[in-house]
Amino acid sequence: MVKRQKAQILDQETLNRSLLRIAHEIVEHNKGIENVCLVGIRTRGVFLAKRLAGFIKNIEQKEVPVGILDITLYRDDLTLVASQPVLHKTEIEFDINDKHIVLVDDVLYTGRTIRAAMDALIDLGRPRTIQLAVLIDRGHRELPIRPDYVGKNIPTARQETVEVRLVESDGKDEVVIVEQNG
Amino acid sequence: MAEVRWNKKDLLGLEYLSKEEIELILETADSFKEVTTREIKKVPALRGKTVVNLFYEPSTRTRVSFELAAKRLSADVINIATETSSVRKGETLIDTGRNIEALKADIIVVRHNCSGAPVMLAKHVSISVVNAGDGWHEHPTQALLDMFTLKERLGRIAGINVTIVGDIAHSRVARSNIWGLTKLGANVTVCAPPMLIPAGIEQMNVQVTTDIEEALGNADAVNVLRMQFERDVQSAFPQQIEYFKKYGITEERLKRAKKDLIIMHPGPINRGIEIASEVADCSQSVILDQVTNGIAVRMAVLFLVSQARDENQI
Numbered sequence: 001m002v003k004r005q006k007a008q009i010l011d012q013e014t015l016n017r018s019l020l021r022i023a024h025e026i027v028e029h030n031k032g033i034e035n036v037c038l039v040g041i042r043t044r045g046v047f048l049a050k051r052l053a054g055f056i057k058n059i060e061q062k063e064v065p066v067g068i069l070d071i072t073l074y075r076d077d078l079t080l081v082a083s084q085p086v087l088h089k090t091e092i093e094f095d096i097n098d099k100h101i102v103l104v105d106d107v108l109y110t111g112r113t114i115r116a117a118m119d120a121l122i123d124l125g126r127p128r129t130i131q132l133a134v135l136i137d138r139g140h141r142e143l144p145i146r147p148d149y150v151g152k153n154i155p156t157a158r159q160e161t162v163e164v165r166l167v168e169s170d171g172k173d174e175v176v177i178v179e180q181n182g
Numbered sequence: 183m184a185e186v187r188w189n190k191k192d193l194l195g196l197e198y199l200s201k202e203e204i205e206l207i208l209e210t211a212d213s214f215k216e217v218t219t220r221e222i223k224k225v226p227a228l229r230g231k232t233v234v235n236l237f238y239e240p241s242t243r244t245r246v247s248f249e250l251a252a253k254r255l256s257a258d259v260i261n262i263a264t265e266t267s268s269v270r271k272g273e274t275l276i277d278t279g280r281n282i283e284a285l286k287a288d289i290i291v292v293r294h295n296c297s298g299a300p301v302m303l304a305k306h307v308s309i310s311v312v313n314a315g316d317g318w319h320e321h322p323t324q325a326l327l328d329m330f331t332l333k334e335r336l337g338r339i340a341g342i343n344v345t346i347v348g349d350i351a352h353s354r355v356a357r358s359n360i361w362g363l364t365k366l367g368a369n370v371t372v373c374a375p376p377m378l379i380p381a382g383i384e385q386m387n388v389q390v391t392t393d394i395e396e397a398l399g400n401a402d403a404v405n406v407l408r409m410q411f412e413r414d415v416q417s418a419f420p421q422q423i424e425y426f427k428k429y430g431i432t433e434e435r436l437k438r439a440k441k442d443l444i445i446m447h448p449g450p451i452n453r454g455i456e457i458a459s460e461v462a463d464c465s466q467s468v469i470l471d472q473v474t475n476g477i478a479v480r481m482a483v484l485f486l487v488s489q490a491r492d493e494n495q496i
Contacts (some may be wrong), residue, residue, distance in 0.1 A: 035423065045288070068292060070213065070229075073217075073225040073227040073255075073485075074225065078489070084187055084188065084489050084490070085397045085489075086210075087210050087212055087214075087482075087485065088214040089212060089216050090213075090216055090217075091216070101233075103475060119226070120225075123220070123222045123225070124220060124221075125221075140483070
């Protein structure tokens, strides 16, 4: 299979600008950050959640708790996927009961990851609300799920993939569309 | 973590695993330990799968631990104790295994008094087989939970000194621990009365001694095996009190060992035979941590073997 980079959608500057806007929207929507907690979905959602927490701290001068969610055990394709998912730890140190939880992920696609994440969260308690922040929404939903905060909407074809690269995991910040031929 | 993939449908013994595979199990167990601390201690990973506990030897702790592990993964569990099954009517292990497979179960957890029984069973069924202890051969999940507990306490396995005391000759726990610990780079010493040290044991890369003081000298952890006086050691050591005097882990002996020596025991403990009551209950004892960790380790094993099987089928 040949991969070909088709287009760069976001660079470091535009990526961080999108995150800053999302941070403002989270504060606006929740009328402050009282009882708001961020939960990043492994792997890149965690880095994005931490960056959002940094921006929110600059805006509100207050810390927002950040948790890490691993959804491996809740996937609906555990028995189907060819590559074996590796289990990592869920690290949510705060009580999620009655909190406004903002789930953070890099790319929203079929919605199945978010379904799994919501089931995983609800096993940990009963949040007041669950909101969804994603850097990229690429469409093709298979479940009735929509994001509350979106960095950028990118219409894509199914044979394309969206790759989010972050300094924390990949050495640089950018979002690209990759086309797979063959 | 290294990019290791698990591709074995069975867990038969630590002899057959690589260092990386053992580390993957321990890492996976660490993630499951978090699940066992939640208010809802159950995840849907093995929903719709069936685990059969097939026990040819009486066991409560191992069976309960496997049963809880399977249930916390949302699997369905069937327990077969052979005293009350068709095995009494002469059915062979392989026939029993094939029948369980025909019932569309996914994993057989087997405990057997014959060394090698799980290995043979695994060759004759396509579903997963997990060894829950076979004869004097191996008890891999016990050794894995021992290593998990050590790693939790000391932060590492490589380079630590572990002493195993007791009936080494008849102990599958000792054998699995030796395989696992040496693969991960620990220094292992075994200590027992001469008659309970099997011939050729030093070929497993361990130090051998009959002197308990020497064995505890620079140990970071001591794994105290249960003396099975009801079984096979009668002739080797007629007097339990004599064994306790010579090899029992007592407060007196702890004074001469490292200050933070970790005390382990696979259970059930015989107070006053291989371990003094005060030692079993002291702050250095991790005996109950081992029990808790056993569930996380067995969850990891059941999860990994079931993933491997699915991958092979595609």
